[in-house]
Structure formats: C-alpha cells, structure tokens
Amino acid sequence: MQERVLIVMAHPRAESLSNALAERYAEAAVAAGAEVAWLRLAEMRFDPSLHAGHAGPQALEADLVEAQERLRWATQTVWVFPVWWGSFPAVLKGFFDRVLVPGFAFRYRAGGKIERLLGGRRARVIMTHDWPRWAYWLYLGAPAHRVIDRATLGFCGFDPVRITSFHEVIHSTPAARAAWLDAVTRAARQDLGGAPRSRLAALP
Numbered sequence: 001m002q003e004r005v006l007i008v009m010a011h012p013r014a015e016s017l018s019n020a021l022a023e024r025y026a027e028a029a030v031a032a033g034a035e036v037a038w039l040r041l042a043e044m045r046f047d048p049s050l051h052a053g054h055a056g057p058q059a060l061e062a063d064l065v066e067a068q069e070r071l072r073w074a075t076q077t078v079w080v081f082p083v084w085w086g087s088f089p090a091v092l093k094g095f096f097d098r099v100l101v102p103g104f105a106f107r108y109r110a111g112g113k114i115e116r117l118l119g120g121r122r123a124r125v126i127m128t129h130d131w132p133r134w135a136y137w138l139y140l141g142a143p144a145h146r147v148i149d150r151a152t153l154g155f156c157g158f159d160p161v162r163i164t165s166f167h168e169v170i171h172s173t174p175a176a177r178a179a180w181l182d183a184v185t186r187a188a189r190q191d192l193g194g195a196p197r198s199r200l201a202a203l204p
Helices: 017-031 062-073 090-099 133-139 143-156 174-193
Strands: 004-009 035-040 076-082 106-108 114-116 122-128 161-166
Touching: 004 017, 004 062, 017 035, 017 076, 017 122, 017 174, 035 062, 062 090, 076 143, 114 143, 122 143, 122 174, 143 161, 161 174
Parallel strands: 004 035, 004 076, 076 122, 122 161
Antiparallel strands: 106 114
16 A cells, blocks of 8 residues: 655644754655655644634634644654754644544543544654754753653554654754654655654654
8 A cells, every 4th residue: 555644744844954854855745756745834724722722623724634644644644843842833833723623533532531533644744943852851851752752643543753863953963863854754754664663762
C-alpha cells in the first residue's frame, strides 16, 4: 500500500528552519514512493478559539473540513513547529482545539472509556528549540513532548508518536543545521521504510 503523508506546518515564516526541515522530510517521503500533502496553518482561515468548549458543536470553516479529511486520509502525519514558551505556537493549539473534536478524534463511552477515533495512523513530530536539551528536559520537564505525545496525538489514537527535536537553534551553525536536515531525511526513511525503532525518538 502506498504511504500517504500529511505534513502540518505550524511556523508562520516560509524561510524558517522549521519549513526547511519539513521540506526535507517531504523530499525523502516522495523519494520513498509516498504521496505527500500539506497543511500550512499560517495560510489557513479559521477561528482558533473553541468558544463554547465542548458544550456544543461549532461549525467548521472550509479549511478545517479539508484538514479533517486530510487527517483521515493520511497514514503518516508529520507535525513541524518551533517550541515557544515551552509549548506550541498559538495557531497549532487553536488547530488542535478546533479540529480534534469529539466525534472526529475521540468519543467518550460508558464508564469513562475513551474511543480513539484516529487509530491506525502514525505520527512524526519535528520540533525546534532555543533551549539547551538538558535544560528543556531537566528544568522544564519536556512539556511539549508530553503534551503532543500523550495528551494530544496519543489520546486520539496516533501510534506510534515519534519525536525528533533540535536544540539551541539560536546558536546553531550552518554545519549543525545541515546535520539536522540529514537527520530528518533519516527519520523519514525510518518512518516509511519499516525499520524497527522506538516509539519516542529524539534525534540529535
């Protein structure tokens, strides 16, 4: 079966490192024979606020309807974003709030059981940080990892969720960035080539 890869870009600037990493993943996916589609959140039109919580439905804008269709379509999703204030950019949090709603991403069953409606799909998360790796893990407790892995994608059924993170971007050299691009190529080949790997992988 041909892999179907959806890349969700959550950095607003096309010239960003995040975008370069996403483009490299896309190139490797195409080379592996996958079909690739994109969601560039900065170009989408939607209200990021869930105004009534989950008390009642909120009509989806056309871009969000398409996003849900793409999420159903994909066998592999790739989420690319910078870590700001220890977590996601606001546009990605708003995207999660509006798109991963009950009845689409999950459903509560009797006895408090959760039906994870997006099972059967895999995820790769690529995130960039200015924090040193040790400080992000030991001082902050790796908040972005925990939230996107267990509380968001894993909660909705994505399995596995594999995370690649690059640190100290603000001080990075051209050589370091070139190595990160190569690491993303390897990650894409692993994701789409069936090689054994751990569920949570943070590449250098």
